[in-house]
Each structure stands twice: as structure tokens, then as C-alpha cells.
Amino acid sequence: MYFGFKDISINYGKREIIKDVTIEFPKGKTTTIIGPNGSGKTSLLKVISRAVTPVRGEVVFNGKPLKQYKLKELAKKIAYLPQVHNSPSDIDVRTLVSYGRYPYKQFGRGLTRYDNDIIDNTIEITGLKNLQNRLVETLSGGERQRAWIAMTICQQPEVLVLDEPITYLDIGFQLEVMELIKKLGEEMQLTIIMVLHDINFASRYSHYLLSIKDKGVYSYGDPRKIITSGKLEDIFGIQSQIFEDEKNNCPFIIPEKKRSKWLTLGN
């Protein structure tokens, strides 16, 4: 197994969130996890970042459980960007991006010329060149997200894990960030695992979708296989129309009606 979960179960206190999930993420591809609020998507990602310890099971990377890696070695392979991140108020973009080189830092030594080359390169490809001396807190949401993604890229990871990377952004920045993720994924052949709430973005920017329902994997595979009105009704309780986006070669949905005890939407 290259990278994936093996019989993972997660409890919060006594409440079971995820039960016996086994999944392998294909190398060099983008997999997006979808599912209702509270279904355990973020918890699954947090197992990767070790913020959540599973009650059973393990995350496997290159055939070995994550536990057997040194934290610093792992940081060179797997980069993780949580949904909310806070930075000190007065660091500039370049400094933030340079923190991505921390796992490579030798004790007592600053950034090497090689590190600086990588930082320059990352800033270039993420389009932050004109922003690199700006303070992070003065950036707009989309620019800030780009800066954080650049930091994770500076880790030169093989696997990039993103938790709702576009949640707080307007549609323009959403598109921009998704395009950036796609570009990075292709250029660096990253294995990307992310959580998205927007089904249409998920469909358009992922090779594979993974839907979570009732503590486990509901369906997994090509977006075309997952995004059907029957399956969406099962997962989210919505009725929807599915169309084909010919330009982007993927399905897209228009939600119509939510099955709900107290509210009926649509006609």
C-alpha cells in the first residue's frame, strides 16, 4: 500500500465517528472526500496529521505504518494544511513560506542556498512573487490561502493533505485556489487528499471521490460513478439534477430538494 488507511476506527469519547475504514489513495492522483457535516471527514484527515489518534487501525505510507516514521522524516513526505490556521501577526509571506523548510533544517544552521532556491521557486509557481514582502495578515483570504499552500509545497512532499482549502473564500478565489492545487498536483505529481464541501468543485478537480456516510466509506471511485442522483440522495438527503459539463469533462449537479423533517425546499 502506498498511502492509505487500514482498518481505521475513530472515537470521540464514547461516540464512534469512523468505523473500520480501509482505503488506498492512488499515487499521483487527487482524491476528494465528501460527506455530510459531522460525518468524520476532517477526523480522517486529522489521523494523518496525528492530531487525532484512532482507537484501532493505522495510516500506512510506503507500506509502513505512520507511527514507524520519525516526525521530521514524515514532514518531508506528507504535508498537511488544516482548515483554520493562525500565524503570528507580523510575519511576511516569504518567512511563512520558508517555514516549510523546517523539516530539512540542520541544527544550529539557517536556511541554505538550496533552501532559498526552493523558496524562490515555490513563490514563483504559486504566483506570490509580488506579495512576498507583504505581511500575511494584510493579505486577502485567497492570497493568504495561496501563501499557506506555498508553505506546504516548500516541504517538497509526495502527499498533500488539504482540509477544506476553499471554505472561506469567494468564488473567484475558490477557482483560483483549486486551479493552483490542480497545477501543483500535475507538476509535482503529488498525491492530493482533500476534503471539499462543494460537490461541483470536487467533481471537476478530482480523479477520485470518496464519500463518507454512517461511519464508513459509502462509495469510492471516479466522480462519474459517485455523482448520481441516487447516491447523492443517500449521502446528503437531497434530490438533484445531474448534468454533464462537457468543457471540463465531468458531471455537475444542481440541488433541487432537501429531504427534511421540518423544511421542504424546492417545489
Next chain:
Amino acid sequence: MQKNYVFRGLLYVNKNGMRCFNSSSTYKITLIIVLFILGFIAMIASVCLGTMSFSVKESLHGIFVNDDSAARLIIWNVRLPRTLSGGLVGICLALSGCILQGVMRNHLASPSTIGVTSGASFVGYLTLVAFPGYYHLLPIGSITGGFFTTLGIYLLAYNKGVSPVKIILSGMAVSTVFSAFNDMIRSFFPEKLANATGFLVGSLNGVAWKNLIMILPYALIGILLCLFVPSKMNILMLGDEMANSLGVRTESFRLFLILVSSLLAGAAISVAGLINFVGLIVPHIARLLVGSDYKYLLPASIALGYMLIIICDLIGRIVLPVGEISVSVVLSFVGAPFFLCLLRNKEAK
């Protein structure tokens, strides 16, 4: 999401949010060097001035020539050890505050606000009462007390990350309890505490070479350990999850930091007693001057902590025609208004 108070450096950002000249590393390094020079000047002033003032030349004579002159008696036996210990205490408290603010992710944390000093002095008192003849055990007692108090407060306030409000509140509660114990010990065993005056009142009065030598090893170890901290600390400030995935073992690093800060605070307290506000104000002033990058923040705090205590002690010594005001009193007069300003200016971002 937890909000930290935003502290913008002086003239730090221009209208467009671009860095200004004074956020360049050359500027910061220059500033730190200037601070160290000012600290040195403050030290000279503190040695020369007092109820009986000497010229620099006389003072140097007093330091380096062993004779019966008044300069030798006053400067070598009294002012020099007092100044050096004061400086060391300042450094320790400032560093300790700096580190605690990082560990707790709370800009209001400091050895005194979160109750570390009172916990440390409580165990210090116990040591003095239990082993009256062993004055040199005092720092060990204080450091142990400081460590367990910090750890306790941290664990009390910890629930998937540390809540800033909880820390301050539990710190206050712990602090109050220990102060009560301290008062009790003071009233029950006054005779056993007689030779630890500085420890009791928060003063540098009567501090001699033996006191300096007593805390020197602990302080030096603490300061040296701080060399390992800065870049890792910067990563920790990105939040636990981020730090974790960048390869920092956050839990053990936190424990290490708590240990270092207790070492520093405990050492300081065993000479100078309860000196409030240094650990709080200094990191803030340092942050205003050089920003929140720990690579600059720690050295700047060293210089400022050193300077602040020496100057406040000097003021306390020379402001009254007869007698003196203890350094903690001077600091409270300066520090309390500053603390209130901090609370007032905290920007809910």
C-alpha cells in the same frame, strides 16, 4: 479560533501592508546591539550612582583594586553584585515570560500572571522552613515549585489546545492559594526566614556575591537552553497541528519549554523574590521593537530585561533622599499601568 492580540511593531507596516525598512534583519540586529549597549551604560550608571556617587574612574578602581577605599567597600561588596544579580534576574524573568507566552499562546502569560512565581516561592518557603541551614537549596526548591505549578496550570487549562482565558483564570486561582500559604508560612516561621530578605519582599537590597553565585549555574543553564528554542518556537506559533506536520513533537517540546521557563523563573525568584511585571512587559516591548520572530525576540528580551531591572533598581535607590524603594515597588508603579494599557489596546482581530 483563538485570537491573539495583535501587536504591530512601531512604524512596522506601511499603508499597503508592505514591510518597512525597520522590519529588515539588519535593522533588528542593529537595534538589539544598541539595546545591549544601553544595558551596559545602565549597568555603569547603576554601579556609579547611589547615596554615595562615584566617578567611572573611581568605580573602576573599586572593582579592580583591592584596598580599603570607600569605593572598594561600596562598589565591590554592594553595588556590583547587586547590579549583576539584578541584571541576571531581569534576563531570567524576561526569557521566562517570552517562552511562557509562546507555550500558552497567550500574550498575557508571564511568570507572575499565571502563578508560577507564587508556586515557586511557596516551595522556596517550604525549603527554607524545612532546611533552615541550607540556603543554597532555595533555587532548587523554587525551580521545582515553578515547574510543577506551570505544568499544573497547563494541564488544568488544556483541553485539545490551551484556552487563553482558562490559563489566566487558573493561574490567578493558583496564585491566590499559594500567596495565602506563603502568608501563613511567613507568620508562623518568621525566624527561619530571617536571612532571606530579598526573597521575602521582592527586593535586591542586600544581594551579595553569594546570592549571585548561588543562582548562576541554574540561570546559565536556562539561558543556554534558550539557544535551542527560537526556530522551533516560530514553528510552534503556527499552531499545534501545523507544527506537528512540520515535524515538531509539540507535546515534548512544550514540556521542555515549561521546564526551561521554570528554571529561569525559579532562579530569579530565589534571589529577588516576587518581582512582577518584568516577565510580562519585557516580551511585549521586545515584540514592539523587533517583531514576533523568536530569533530576534529572545535576544531583545535579554537586553531589555537586564536594562529594566537595573534601571528600576537604580531609580528605587536614588529617588528618596534617605532609604530606598524596593525594585518590585518601582516595577509595579511602572508595570501596572503598562499592563492596563495592554488590556485596553488589545485589538480583537
